[in-house]
Amino acid sequence: MDGIQKVFILSLEDIGKEKDFRCQRYESKRRWTKNIIELNGSLNCLLYFKIRSEEPYRWGVTKSRIEELQASGKKWFIVLLFETPKNGYLLTSKDVERYIDEGLWPMGKDKKNKNEYKISPGKALQHKHRFHTFDDFINSLINNMNNKINQNQCQN
DSSP states (O other): OOHHHHHHHHHHHHHHHHHTEEEEEEEOSSOEEEEEEEEEESSOEEEEEEEESSSSOOEEEEHHHHHHHHHTOSEEEEEEEESEEEEEEEEEHHHHHHHHHTTOSOBOOSGGGTTEEEEOSSTTTTTSOEESSHHHHHHHHHHHHHHHHHHHHHHO
């Protein structure tokens, strides 16, 4: 496991004790991965991590992972970390689906990356849930979870 992700997950586990949620690796019906963490308890969602420790800050998000998240039946987010466990972007499933639909995340062009969406700072990330501290991240996650809960209650 990447050092940045390891520290980030340890921070999640610590705050989970305070906020009443647990972290565990997600095991889908199809496969196991270290890049998806499942939160259970007061926060009930999946976090798909991608990490860049140095520039250029470009992430590859596989199409099959997004399809797996969509099929999970759980709320899900993508966390793009860079440089440290305190810097990154939190993207909601709606953000991700909109970026793909609008073509803001192009697919890789070579054989190795043909099933990966290529993400870089720019138009798709400029106004989205960037965080510079772990507290910023957890507050943004909680707010987004509360917004999804409130939207679901209004629809029922």
